[in-house]
Amino acid sequence: MSDAMSAVPAPGAGLLGKLMAAVRPEFRVDVFTPAPGELIFGLGSCRIPGCPRQPRTRQLCRGHYYRWQR
Numbered sequence: 001m002s003d004a005m006s007a008v009p010a011p012g013a014g015l016l017g018k019l020m021a022a023v024r025p026e027f028r029v030d031v032f033t034p035a036p037g038e039l040i041f042g043l044g045s046c047r048i049p050g051c052p053r054q055p056r057t058r059q060l061c062r063g064h065y066y067r068w069q070r
Contacts, residue, residue: 033053034054046061046064048060
């Protein structure tokens, strides 16, 4: 059994077990980064090539926007 599978609690093991039973495996990650243009999250991607983060202002992610401001 892999380490990832051993970390998942058995069904019925309290609140964490209920949560893991309800959440699909592709969303069981520490940091979820949706694909660029994902309709559910709908903001597209930062206009800087190769940046997967979602834009906030002027079609730039927060980090690139602050860098542009400076």
